[in-house]
Amino acid sequence: MLKKECFSFLLVVCFAMNISCKKGGNEPPPVVPVVKVEDALQLRTTSDAVLYFVITLNKTTTVPVSVDYTLVDGSASAPGDYIKKSGTITIPANNAQVQLDVAIKGDPEDNRENNLDFTLQLSNPENCTLGVTSAMGTIITENGKNLTTDNTGYTTPLTYAGYTLAWSDEFSGEMLDAAAWNYEVGNGSGGWGNNELEYYTNSNKNVFLSNGNLIIEARKESVTGFNYSSARITTQNKKTFTHGRIDIRAKLPVAKGIWPALWMLGDNISTVGWPACGEIDIMELVGQNPSTTYGTAHWQNALAAHNSKNAGYNLTSGNFSQQFHVFSLVWTGNSMQWYVDDNLFLTTTKAEVGDAVYPFNKPQFFIFNVAVGGDWPGAPDGTTQFPQRMFVDYVRVFQ
Known part of the structure; x- marks a missing residue:
């Protein structure tokens, strides 16, 4: 009887030791990452x-x-x-x-x-x-320095009878001429007074020279709290002009909500304000009307209210993004005439504006920009593809 009890005890001890050894010898399974x-x-x-x-x-x-x-x-x-x-x-x-x-x-x-x-x-x-x-x-690759474009389209001569070339920019260098041009940065006051949606930068993402063209590029991207970026350059305090013939050869972006402009403001805007300084819009286009550009004169009348006169020019075929066109202003002491490809479409005279308030016998500076959104074109929509680019081949002033 004693032998059986001892034997049973030994079996229990061995079994317990065996289980204990197995538990102690197991490695934990590896973590599956x-x-x-x-x-x-x-x-x-x-x-x-x-x-x-x-x-x-x-x-x-x-x-x-x-x-x-x-x-x-x-x-x-x-x-x-x-x-x-x-x-x-x-x-x-x-x-x-x-x-x-x-x-x-x-x-x-x-x-x-x-x-x-x-x-x-x-x-x-x-x-x-x-x-x-x-x-x-x-x-x-969107920031490369080289951008080619088809250079076909209308062109104008380097000389005119009775005129001398007073200034030009052919945009043939590698960088914008700092002696002539400024960058305006930001969204201005109230979207530059037009509820525009872009933030203007001085980045070569948005403004650069390539193959003899100035290129202003609007992008859909987040910049300083805005959803679009673009560029706006001026000759304010550097190059101002009074009277003459102005030729600007450009190819334009066309899409809903895109608003390219080639225009001028009176150099005295900081003292008399707008519209008393006078504004000359040589070319504006609202992208949803790709075959029409507009010329406009803005001034302040005798009652200190805003007045303007404008007209549109319509292409007979195609649109303004397909080739270059020349936008011209022939500006004298008594009148201004707007042309597209040497076709006259608008005239404003001193008599129409009024001698006492006529602002267009004083110096004006250039502004080139591509706006995104604003009161006139409205916002981009699902049809608007980015980037949108304006190409400017040259600006020439003859006097």
């Missing part, structure tokens, strides 16, 4: 560069983690824009991230075009799960 990958950006320059995708784990683990990857063309295509590759990438044990590098090809001409993209796709996770299976790689 979740893999994600973030979108990546790389600015294209004239030289080759590298774009880096960052692949991360939400927690580290004691074993290596791996995923297969492949690159897929989008608007960017290999091998011209980037070098395509595929394979397996491993995150070592006790690490939380790894970088995947992609070679980006440079552009020796530094062309400005819409940004390019391609996709990184992940698959076949080992020791992990996929929280994100793809990411976008973006090659930023």
